[in-house]
Amino acid sequence: MHIKNLKVFCDVVDRRSFSQAAEDNHISQSTASNMVQQLEERLGVRLLDRSRRPFELTPEGECYYEGCQQLVKHYEDLEEEVRTLADAKARSLTVAAIYSVGLHHLNELWPQFTAANPRASLRLKPLHPQEVYDCVESGKSELGLMSFPKSSDTLGVELWYDEPMVAVLPPNSPLAGREEIQLSDIADEPFIAFDRKLALRGSIDRRLKQEGVKVEITHEFDNIENVKKDIEHGAGVSLLPELTVRAEIAMGTLAMARIAGEPLVRPLGFVFRRDRPRSELAGQFVALLRENVQRLSTDVSTKPQASLQD
Missing domain, CATH: 1.10.10.10 (Winged helix-like DNA-binding domain superfamily/Winged helix DNA-binding domain)
Incomplete structure (x- = not known):
């Protein structure tokens, strides 16, 4: 057979x-x-x-x-x-990544990586968070790109980048014209939240509670793209990674404001099997991502960053 x-x-x-x-x-x-x-x-x-x-x-x-x-x-x-x-260059690498990272962080870097390795078999798999863990643990992907990555007995973690988050608003929001707002400013706005199963939701909830801010949650979604669409339709405001809304900000379909005080960030990192040595190709990919941390930081924020605790 x-x-x-x-x-x-x-x-x-x-x-x-x-x-x-x-x-x-x-x-x-x-x-x-x-x-x-x-x-x-x-x-x-x-x-x-x-x-x-x-x-x-x-x-x-x-x-x-x-x-x-x-x-x-x-x-x-x-x-x-x-x-x-x-042929030493005829190699393969599969990278699993949560959807937002695959869409927004790797949209330029992955084509650059594939162009540099034309004889290699390369595959990028956008998946939901648990699917990324499962894919790496089962050996189907050598690397997994995650937000709030967690280690386990079989999986190790390397942190990559603390990604700044901002308040994202409909263009006609009264807050849209402000460069910076307090978290308390969104207490009176309908709030679009992430699904309770996501680590990002827990971190945002803890930060709001820390500052004594109560929001009225109108909708919950399990991915950033649906949250953005809901905001574009005028359903409310949310807190999102800045890099994921750059295109909509440029087109004018969304507005954003930075958060005053301690910055909010979404930690990004790699997960990998502890019991398997890193391939040369995976090492090259990780090096490329690390080389571009400074560019990502410069593009989206010049402020110092502090991670939300997972």
Whole structure:
């Protein structure tokens, strides 16, 4: 059986979705379904219980999945070894990043990195925070770019950049014309918050509580892009990383004001497997990011920064 079928099967199980596994492998959903069905017909057993939503692995499927994971990993390692022997620059690197970092921090740096390594196989995977941890822990990504990164028994952390945050407002807000505001100024404004499961929400809540500011939360979202859209529609104000709103500020669809007093920041960093040495390509990518910290700091703020405690 072709190794591609085994990889697609593993991806279907990992993603709990035929459509997402198909997208990961650049095939149609029907093709992914047929590939799994071919495996079942070859084995004469059901690997997935499709009567449940979401589907579940059968006992046979669990056994097959564990074995396939090892086979696919060994095959990918073998390919990497052969490529390295044939051409030292024919390497691969997968970087998982939370959506906001992938969209706003790497939009210039990733093309620069790929241009510098034309023979390498490079992949950037925008994911939700927990998915980034899972991707790195499972070995599918060597590096993960996170906000408020947390270490564990298997994952190490390196801090990268403390990103300034600002008050983001509709252009017609009474506060929009001010360069700097107190956090207490937004107490009378409808507030668009992040989902309670996100570390950024907890940090913002603690800072507001520290300054005795109570806000009226009107909407909650799990990503920055939806928060920005809600503000553009005039639904309220929020606190966001400054770098993520530069385009909208330039276009005039959003306004911003800096926060007086101790600056608010969102800590960004890398997560990685403790038990695996860093590849040369990953080292080059980390070096590129660190080289650009000063440019990012200069672009968005000249003020000293102090991290919110996670």
